[in-house]
Amino acid sequence: MAVWRALRLPLRFLGSWWPLRCWAYLGSGFVLGYGVLCALALLLGLGVLLAVAGIGLVLLAGALAGAVPLGELERRRLRWAEPEPVADPHTSLAGAGAGAWLRTRLRERATWREFGYALLFGPVFGAAGFGVLALLALSLLLVVAPVIVWALAPEPVMLIPGEAVAGPLEALGGTAVGLAGLVLAAYAAALVTGAQVKTARVLLGPREEDARVLELTRSRVRLVEAFEAERRRIERDLHDGAQQQLVALSMTLGLAELELRRAAGAEGAGGTTGADGADGATRADGAAVLVRRAREEAKLALAQLRDLVRGMHPQVLTDHGLAAAVAEVALRHPVPVTVDLQVPRLPEPVEVTAYFTVTEALANAAKHSGASRVAVAGRVEGGRLTLTVTDDGRGGADPGAGAGLAGLADRVAMLRGRLTVSSPVGGPTRLRVEVPCSG
């Protein structure tokens, strides 16, 4: 604590700005702390009383959630008394809806620690701050006692009850006591401020385990992003390179075939008189058949390459979004699929993850379930995308068994979303994804 370190040189401390900063910190803390205490008493009291009615639970949740902005305010106010800032312990929820924000915050330990701080704030730090401020006020009064005595004369002024001070000069004794009181108020303020800073550091800052989880999440997000970027690069390379080469090859083969057929036609027509002509025509014809076969093979290779590229990153998804890309997959799916996606364009990571989740679920439905129809539905509500894929197959799918699904659950978790699969024996199998749209 900077303030405690400053106390190690007591005289220099008195001459610095520190006493004023501590008093300002404690003074504002007293006002705020009692405000918080009253609000908490009201919310918690009413909340417990009305808990049966249900509305009480809302009040309790409100009290808990209120600790989050209070924590933010306190971390800022802390800067008056501590140069080293305390980091925000919460995960970033930029762009999330109110519901998503509340659900996430209530699950975070940092919120509960902030709530603990809010409980301590009024009764402990507010009270201690009040004590220090009272001492300060009294000391200031004593310091200016001669002036008061002089100003109020001939009215008697009592510094000690029952004993009137005769004149301003005699009140100088009070000034001395007041100055001592000021010094005491400065040291006391420093001690209390230091204690509050230490408490705030512990309760309002990120814990080491939070930091580790946060860092781990970040590195996993980076990994997924790098992986996605690499897929896109390979897709682009294939598109610009191999695919165009194959198209050009099949075009050249097409031209060759045309030439050979023309040659065969010409020789066949012109060479009726000799065996050479007919022979040449047959050979050209045979070559044309071979070229045609080569072209068919190039076509097959192109088709396979196209499927591969589509599986890596479908262009339709980039150009037209999730609904169009899923509709495309549905059209090509062996089992009839009804698609009901009412979603706007979403951040790319959300679209990509949602798309691959749907394609994986559709592939599983086609392979294992024996389903006769599949329904894909999706909505965005409260800043969250909710997708369900339901099939009428025999169920009994083990979500843990497929590497595909496990990988998707990882990706969904990266986006702070959730993937659940319910597949009772006898069906239906229902896959549900929830992802915050903030990306």
Next chain:
Amino acid sequence: MLRVILAEDSVLLRAGLTELLGLGGHRVLAAVGDAPALLRAVEAERPDVVVTDVRMPPGLRDEGLRAALALRSRDPGLPVLVLSQYVATAYATQLFTGGSAAGLGYLLKDRVGEVEEFLDAVRRVHGGQTVIDPEVVRVLLAPRRADDPLARLTPREREVLALMAEGLNNQALAARLFVTEASVVKHAGSIFTKLELDPTEGNRRVLAVLAHLRGAGA
């Protein structure tokens, strides 16, 4: 001979397509590599036909398709053939549902291997017909639901519809299916009745498919 403007970002394919179109007796006025250049070239040269790739610089997304739509909104009569590395109904919907489909074509890039068919498609688009890739037709004409009007068609009628949707006329269709033109006409009438389409409307050959594209795009 048609005066063609070609837009394709792969240098290799640009050269190949120029050669192929030349072989078909057409003249390539300009072969450009990105969408803005395509718009400029069409403005300057006033071609008979435009052949463009979907995915092009600067964004490597659907710039070519957007350029095609921009050209068509400026000059609705300009024949445009769009080539794509992969067919997707979303692109077909984008292309065909904005305005008139006459003189518009959408083909898989692979089709350039079928030299004569490709050149024929260029000619048909120039002639004001609509050309839709068989792959799109195949995907779209597979009945998806029990209440799908397409489910009411017989397999033969579906076959006829698919070929009609690709832009073949009755004569070519009869030749392809080894039947008489009269029986093609009979099938067509039956298809229009079952799909509840008014056969007197213009450009009815592709109405069925377009109706589907619009359904898919809705």
